[in-house]
Amino acid sequence: MSRSYGQYCGLARALDVVGDRWNLLIVRQLLIAPARYRELLDGLGGVATNLLTDRLRDLETAGVVERRLAEEGNAIAYALTPWGAELREPIESLVRWSTPLMMRGPDGDRFHAEWLVVALRALFTGKASAHRSTVGVAVDGRLLQLSATPSGVEVSLHDGRDLDAVVRAEAQIVLGLAAGELALNDTLGLVEIEGDAAAVQALFNHHRSSHASSDR
The missing domain is CATH 1.10.10.10 (Winged helix-like DNA-binding domain superfamily/Winged helix DNA-binding domain)
Incomplete structure (x- = not known):
């Protein structure tokens, strides 16, 4: 160098x-x-x-x-x-560390929804769901997919597969849900859900309870 x-x-x-x-x-x-x-x-x-x-x-x-x-x-x-x-591991650690900095929203900074692929994967690391599902997350016109299984949650850009549900929300709301800082009940009027609401509840609420347990 x-x-x-x-x-x-x-x-x-x-x-x-x-x-x-x-x-x-x-x-x-x-x-x-x-x-x-x-x-x-x-x-x-x-x-x-x-x-x-x-x-x-x-x-x-x-x-x-x-x-x-x-x-x-x-x-x-x-x-x-x-x-x-x-480098994925240290980058994901920095993403998790940044949660308090991200909760206030973009504040005029550039934002590309595809960046959430790395961020959401980092926030769901080590988390799993007993409810198998594939949930789409729509932010700024881009669609991501979260595939939840008992072994973990995979995050990627939508590859065209059928989705059990689609969540539409602002980036900071999605990050807050994924980080366990928000519950779906906290976001009434800020989150739109199409399809199987139970799949969305299982994904985010299970993650929240796991996050809360790890903080004790």
Whole structure:
């Protein structure tokens, strides 16, 4: 890397690789899915083209990112290497830590609903539901899906499968429900539910009770 803290410390060396501005947000985008350069540029919202090029080059040199052929056509897509994908755990820990900062809403900041894929996965880590269901979450015109099973909750962009229910709400409400800071009963008039309301109750209320138990 071009800059180094020059310290023989695991945190310092990790920050040598991913501590520069935009690096972890590039990783966030690639945790959602491999992406072409233009998709990264659009998804990051605000990064300069020359800076993105530099950051991708640095991350590739460090072994965090690799280039591969996109699934369609001959375009190049960027993806995380297996080592780069191990950044999911510290990134998800930071997302959980950020909950108090997120509850006040965007406050004029840029927001892309796809970013919730990483955030919701982080907030549901270690949680499970006895009620198997696939619930859609619609925010700002984008549809995500939460697939709940006894082994955990998987979060992704909607892949076209049938949904048991769809929840429509503002991003901060969805995050509050997922973090266990809000219950559905707290959000009357702020959340619209279509379909199986019991599936939504089982997903979010079970998560809330698990969260509350872990805080004791």
